[in-house]
Amino acid sequence: MARVIVVGAGVVGLSCAVRLLESGHRVDVVARDLPLETTSVVAAALWYPYRAHPFDRVTAWSRAGYAAFEALAGDDTGVRMLAGTEVHRSATADPWWRAAVPALTRVDAVPPPYADGWTFVAPVVEMPVYLRWLTARIESLGGTLTRMALSALPDRTDVVVNATGLGARRLADDASMTPVRGQVVYVEQVGLDRWWLDGSGPIYVVPRSDDIVVGGTDEEGEWDRRPDPEVTERILARARELVPELTGARTVGHKVGLRPARPEVRLEVVRSGGDSRVVHCYGHGGAGVTLSWGCADEVAQLVDGG
Ligand SMILES: Cc1cc2nc3c(=O)[nH]c(=O)nc-3n(C[C@H](O)[C@H](O)[C@H](O)COP(=O)(O)OP(=O)(O)OC[C@H]3O[C@@H](n4cnc5c(N)ncnc54)[C@H](O)[C@@H]3O)c2cc1C
Numbered sequence: 001m002a003r004v005i006v007v008g009a010g011v012v013g014l015s016c017a018v019r020l021l022e023s024g025h026r027v028d029v030v031a032r033d034l035p036l037e038t039t040s041v042v043a044a045a046l047w048y049p050y051r052a053h054p055f056d057r058v059t060a061w062s063r064a065g066y067a068a069f070e071a072l073a074g075d076d077t078g079v080r081m082l083a084g085t086e087v088h089r090s091a092t093a094d095p096w097w098r099a100a101v102p103a104l105t106r107v108d109a110v111p112p113p114y115a116d117g118w119t120f121v122a123p124v125v126e127m128p129v130y131l132r133w134l135t136a137r138i139e140s141l142g143g144t145l146t147r148m149a150l151s152a153l154p155d156r157t158d159v160v161v162n163a164t165g166l167g168a169r170r171l172a173d174d175a176s177m178t179p180v181r182g183q184v185v186y187v188e189q190v191g192l193d194r195w196w197l198d199g200s201g202p203i204y205v206v207p208r209s210d211d212i213v214v215g216g217t218d219e220e221g222e223w224d225r226r227p228d229p230e231v232t233e234r235i236l237a238r239a240r241e242l243v244p245e246l247t248g249a250r251t252v253g254h255k256v257g258l259r260p261a262r263p264e265v266r267l268e269v270v271r272s273g274g275d276s277r278v279v280h281c282y283g284h285g286g287a288g289v290t291l292s293w294g295c296a297d298e299v300a301q302l303v304d305g306g
Pocket of ligand 1: 007287
């Protein structure tokens with residue numbers, strides 16, 4: 001049994017903490033922002049491998065995530081398996097992550113301006129509910145969560161898991177970490193029970209129990225976390241073209257999150273002096289929810305493997 005400190009309480013840190021506790025380790029999570037204050041709570045959060053690399057590892061982590069979320073689906077977790085449609089404006093080959101979903105069906109006829117598309121069932125995760133559930137799971141397994149802003153990774157413990165997302169720019173001195181700003185709008189639920197995605201936008205419409213998340217934007221290198229009301233209107237106008245049922249739906253809020261992007265997800269163990277080890281697990285870009293369980297499994301294997 002190792003004494004593990006997980007730094008970061010977004011979806012990645014919390015999932016790692018759960019898997020490590022399930023493996024029998026002693027785990028304490030410390031984070032500057034508590035779960036409902038993180039980027040993770042802003043995620044739409046449709047299972048979808050987006051803006052994360054490299055393709056082979058991301059496909060394997062996504063496949064593991066799909067199965068884990070399917071097993072967790074239920075009202076208490078906030079996870080639902082929902083059918084939806086992805087559309088394209090020109091003929092498009094199967095997605096590079098095709099092997100990560102059990103079934104993907106081509107749509108015979110898509111309405112203009114679209115020319116191609118496919119449907120599949122995907123996990124949709126209601127993040128405020130799910131992050132609360134993950135936190136409760138950590139506590140029920142004997143772990144702890146403490147608010148603490150660190151200026152360096154801890155060194156007096158067996159293992160540190162660095163799940164600090166964009167914070168790794170400083171804590172791991174990693175200048176390749178870049179924010180990709182995303183704004184989402186929340187509108188009232190109008191009876192929508194399918195998700196929709198137009199990859200050219202990105203435009204996505206993701207139904208939840210009480211509202212619908214409508215996105216989005218994708219601004220590389222932009223750090224501003226204030227929602228822009230004009231952008232909200234642009235997002236809604238584009239989304240109504242994709243999903244006409246949204247016309248007239250009341251806007252109930254908007255939020256901005258900074259995706260923690262990196263040329264490749266960093267998931268590796270490094271020795272940090274003596275018997276101490278640091279497992280870096282950050283840089284999940286636009287797919288941190290999708291990849292969370294696959295990466296957490298691998299982190300636990302690295303820790304178990306000594
Ligand atoms: C608009 C938008 C929509 C998205 N939609 C989806 C989606 O549909 N599907 C999907 O899979 N993904 C989606 N994502 C991406 C997803 O949100 C991220 O990939 C994911 O949240 C990253 O999780 P994380 O735990 O690595 O980072 P974060 O959630 O940012 O958590 C990082 C943690 O580290 C802590 N930390 C950082 N620095 C320090 C420090 N110095 N000391 C202590 N603690 C520190 C923070 O306080 C925080 O607790 C979306 C993102 C955005 C912005």
